[in-house]
Amino acid sequence: MNIPSGMSPRASKRRDIERAALALFGTRGFHGTSMPDLAEEAGVGPGTIYRHFESKEALVNEMYQHWKAKMASEVYANLPVDVPWRERFRALWRGLFQFDADHHGAIDFLDLQFHSDYLDASSRALEQQSATLLFTMITMAQAEQIVVDLPPPAVVALVYSSFVGLVRAQREGYLTLDDALIDAAEERVWAMIRR
Template sequence: MSGADKRDDIVRAALELIAEHGFHGAPMAMIAERAGVAAGTIYRYFENKDVLIKELYGALEKKMYPFILEGYSNEAPFRARFLHLGSAMLRFFIENPLDFRYLEQFHNSPYGVAFRRDKLMGKAGGCDVFRELFEQGIKQQVLKDFPVVIFFDLAFGSLVALARDHILGFVQLDETLINRVVEACWDAVKR
């Protein structure tokens, strides 16, 4: 097995175990066992568990953003861009339930709190399309007069909860229902 294959197996095992058991319930030894490698092998690729957790989040973000941005145009009307981002994000979560469960673990942990704070303040790298859209909407007075963080909660907090309910089998979302829900989120934030 090549080094890249071992690394991929470690990342996949970490994703599965953390999504299933949380960060504390997925020790490095368990990750190694699931990946089929010796415990010391993990440390060839990741200095420690914190590095593994952060790199895994970065990999998921790199996977998610191209999906969300496919077909997205900065030239489209504001409402259309909002609807595109909301429905694409919800579809990504539904189509990638393991990734979603990991992202939820991350965002509700000390790792995610620090990352989210930096993202909201524009200090983190990566894709800032959501924050940029909200800032533009506030400036153009298309959106209600709230701080940016409230738009994340009003607009996308409900989509995250809905994705969770879909994955748990409490509701079955189809394309029509996804579009209706994202429209309702738009109604919550538009002026």
């Protein structure tokens, strides 16, 4: 068997399951993905999934929280401070696309499970937390007269959904998101929200 170095076989199977779940939940959705399908995609028996996750719901929630947290730590937590807002925005925008490139399917997964009724309190709390962080950032930039004076949730919606829109368009084959396009889009999105 081919086990990634430095990983126990058990942990490796868990990874396989998580990988399969990210791919299938992110394309077919939670209810559109059956556990046998998931097992086959992961290359394990159906019973094996239940040695790693309590239930299908527990699996999707653990995944959701994992990726929400990863996004927070890889994108939001690493934004430069003490630089002009313009530059912070560029770092945010590039961070988002970098995250998408580094973790294929994660954005699709998060977007598709967004606000589904099988998400538990923990997942919703993380969701809230991310949103609040972005609202706060916008509010600060507005206080400095840098960003347009729309309700912060509106600004966040405009920016974030633009990002997701481009990622989706690429997934559907309408686009290729290279650095040039990402930067060009960044300029335009900034134009949308700057004062």
